[in-house]
Amino acid sequence: EVQLVESGGGLVQPGRSLRLSCAASGFTFDDYAMHWVRQAPGKGLEWVSGISWNSGSIGYADSVKGRFTISRDNAKNSLYLQMNSLRAEDTALYYCAKAEAPIADSVSDAFDIWGQGTMVTVSS
Amino acid sequence: DIQMTQSPSSLSASVGDRVTITCRASQGISNSLAWYQQKPGKAPKLLLYAASRLESGVPSRFSGSGSGTDYTLTISSLQPEDFATYYCQQYYSTPQTFGQGTKVEIK
Numbered sequence: 001e002v003q004l005v006e007s008g009g010g011l012v013q014p015g016r017s018l019r020l021s022c023a024a025s026g027f028t029f030d031d032y033a034m035h036w037v038r039q040a041p042g043k044g045l046e047w048v049s050g051i052s053w054n055s056g057s058i059g060y061a062d063s064v065k066g067r068f069t070i071s072r073d074n075a076k077n078s079l080y081l082q083m084n085s086l087r088a089e090d091t092a093l094y095y096c097a098k099a100e101a102p103i104a105d106s107v108s109d110a111f112d113i114w115g116q117g118t119m120v121t122v123s124s
Numbered sequence: 125d126i127q128m129t130q131s132p133s134s135l136s137a138s139v140g141d142r143v144t145i146t147c148r149a150s151q152g153i154s155n156s157l158a159w160y161q162q163k164p165g166k167a168p169k170l171l172l173y174a175a176s177r178l179e180s181g182v183p184s185r186f187s188g189s190g191s192g193t194d195y196t197l198t199i200s201s202l203q204p205e206d207f208a209t210y211y212c213q214q215y216y217s218t219p220q221t222f223g224q225g226t227k228v229e230i231k
Contacts, residue, residue: 045160045168045211045222059218062125100158100173108215110158112179114167 002026002113004096009118012086020118022079022096030054030074033099033107036081038092039117048094049081050107059107064090086122093117126150126214130223136231143199145226147212152192156216159188159197162225163208171210172197202228 008020022034035050049060049070058070069082079096095117099109127150137143147157155175160168170179172188175195185200199206207230212223 044225045162045213047213047220047222050218050220061219095167100170100179106218108156108218108220110170110173110213110215111160111168112170112173114169116167 002098004098004113004115006094006096006115006118009094009120011121011123013124014087014122016086017082017084018086018120020081020083020094020096020120022115024077024079024096024098027098027113028102029077031102033057033104033109034072034079035097035099035107035109035111036070036079037095037097037111037114038090038120039095040089040092043092046092050099050109051079052105052107053103057105057107083120086120088122091120091122093119125219126153126217126221128212128214128221128223130210130212130226132226133224134227134229136229137202138231139202139204141202141231143202143206143228145197145210145212145228147190147195147197147223149193149195149214149216153214153216155191156214157188157190157195158213158215159186160211160213161206161208162211168211199228 036048096115097111098113100112162168176188
């Protein structure tokens with residue numbers, strides 16, 4: 001079964017850091033770009049960051065650029081998001097998502113598999 | 125950034141109705157357009173990509189069309205399980221962007 005499982009969310013104070021993880025299974029992880037997409041409570045979807053299959057291409061939303069870092073470990077079938085200098089507006093459910101098309105060098109993709117999400121709450 | 129404008133933001137419909145949702149991009153996106161369905165408390169589900177290609181396992185009552193800047197999701201005969209929020213997404217360029225969503229409710 002193709003599956004993505006996120007972890008690492010929680011309550012954190014403004015200015016602090018958090019690292020999210022996404023464990024993938026059921027598909028050839030290193031064939032696909034991977035992404036983080038977030039959804040603030042009661043709001044729509046916002047793409048946060050993406051990384052190509054070989055980490056050669058990486059992209060960030062302007063809202064997180066310079067604060068968040070995406071990475072992957074293909075040997076461990078895992079995706080990560082290091083979030084620094086967190087703000088109240090980063091409060092959201094963070095989804096890990098798999099690119100629909102394999103072996104693309106870009107990070108512009110449709111997302112065919114999503115995890116269940118991990119909640120990040122930034123509050124003092 | 126490419127802005128995606130969905131309309132309507134919500135609609136009420138009955139089982140069996142034909143439903144159409146539109147999405148307009150602020151510039152041409154060459155059919156790099158996906159549609160998602162999201163039910164409360166659940167992750168989004170991919171319905172169509174490349175504007176009109178049906179994702180495996182998605183019922184054929186869902187279809188997509190369009191070109192350039194204007195795209196449409198059509199549900200030919202609304203079923204009870206189709207009541208949800210629908211999002212379009214352009215992936216022509218980074219940052220890929222979503223529409224604001226269309227909530228389909230029971231009339």
